[in-house]
Amino acid sequence: xxxxxxxxxxxxxxxxxxxxxxxxxxxxxxxxxxxxxxxxxxxxxxxxxxxxxxxxxxxxxxxxxxxxxxxxxxxxxxxxxxxxxxxxxxxxxxxxxxxxxxxxxxxxxxxxxxxxxxxxxxxxxxxxxxxxxxxxxxxxxxxxxxxxxxxxxxxxxxxxxxxxxxxxxxxxxxxxxxxxxxxxxxxxxxxxxxxxxxxxxxxxxxxxxxxxxxxxxxxxxxxxxxxxxxxxxxxxxxxxxxxxxxxxxxxxxxxxxxxxxxxxxxxxx
Ligand SMILES: Cc1cc2nc3c(=O)[nH]c(=O)nc-3n(C[C@H](O)[C@H](O)[C@H](O)COP(=O)(O)OP(=O)(O)OC[C@H]3O[C@@H](n4cnc5c(N)ncnc54)[C@H](O)[C@@H]3O)c2cc1C
Numbered sequence: 001x002x003x004x005x006x007x008x009x010x011x012x013x014x015x016x017x018x019x020x021x022x023x024x025x026x027x028x029x030x031x032x033x034x035x036x037x038x039x040x041x042x043x044x045x046x047x048x049x050x051x052x053x054x055x056x057x058x059x060x061x062x063x064x065x066x067x068x069x070x071x072x073x074x075x076x077x078x079x080x081x082x083x084x085x086x087x088x089x090x091x092x093x094x095x096x097x098x099x100x101x102x103x104x105x106x107x108x109x110x111x112x113x114x115x116x117x118x119x120x121x122x123x124x125x126x127x128x129x130x131x132x133x134x135x136x137x138x139x140x141x142x143x144x145x146x147x148x149x150x151x152x153x154x155x156x157x158x159x160x161x162x163x164x165x166x167x168x169x170x171x172x173x174x175x176x177x178x179x180x181x182x183x184x185x186x187x188x189x190x191x192x193x194x195x196x197x198x199x200x201x202x203x204x205x206x207x208x209x210x211x212x213x214x215x216x217x218x219x220x221x222x223x224x225x226x227x228x229x230x231x232x233x234x235x236x237x238x239x240x241x242x243x244x245x246x247x248x249x250x251x252x253x254x255x256x257x258x259x260x261x262x263x264x265x266x267x268x269x
Pocket of ligand 1: 006007008009023034036037040068069070071098099100101102103104106107110123124125126127128130131132133134135136137227230232233234
């Protein structure tokens with residue numbers, strides 16, 4: 001099975017974020033591998049461990065895991081983390097013209113890379129922790145003409161019949177869905193517990209190939225991506241106001257009523 005895992009480098013969730021010129025100022029904060037994408041990498045590793053006779057991917061096994069990311073050059077740090085978990089190689093699409101790209105442009109670029117190879121399965125996180133649109137997996141499936149299975153809490157594959165089954169977990173329940181590969185699947189955090197990269201994995205990742213592609217390598221016109229081609233525009237942004245102090249109720253025998261009045265006032269009940 002040839003698996004591609006789409007990963008995004010995002011600002012550290014704990015970092016104080018600022019806007020600059022209608023864009024999130026990513027350069028001034030620490031960057032990490034998007035949380036949910038770690039689960040997607042882990043799931044790829046588990047699928048290979050289940051189906052490869054040697055329990056591993058790589059040359060001669062018939063199985064491979066390729067990390068795909070669109071981002072600036074520093075996105076290699078996030079890619080190395082995915083490689084140190086056990087993925088085989090990676091493709092980074094990096095081009096100055098991509099700065100300010102919206103979801104449509106991001107999916108266009110990722111689909112161009114994925115469509116040029118014969119992947120069986122594309123794994124994504126359900127959402128990124130910075131933009132949180134949760135649309136890239138659906139857009140990729142549409143652009144590639146692949147089956148789309150989202151919010152997967154479990155995945156099983158029968159390689160002989162190219163059938164994939166997921167448990168799709170949403171707020172309203174669990175749906176079991178089947179499709180034929182190739183498919184794009186997005187995963188939720190309940191699917192597994194991502195492994196920590198081992199020392200051996202970290203050392204091995206330094207020798208793994210990260211192929212860097214530009215827009216011209218992909219035959220994509222720079223005018224179709226980037227800020228000027230974005231379908232949405234950030235007009236204004238305000239810093240979140242500091243948190244106001246909470247209301248403290250001392251229970252002098254009337255605490256229950258005070259609590260109910262507070263909840264009514266806030267229209268919770
Ligand atoms: C006007 C405008 C300007 C923007 N400028 C920038 C910018 O300069 N830099 C920037 O980083 N973002 C920018 N964004 C945000 C950018 O459009 C989104 O980050 C991008 O479209 C992906 O959407 P998302 O992060 O909400 O992904 P989601 O749909 O929430 O992500 C789901 C999954 O898709 C995959 N995925 C998402 N993005 C990538 C990626 N880049 N590479 C590989 N896999 C991915 C991951 O598996 C992820 O878990 C801009 C958005 C707008 C509207």
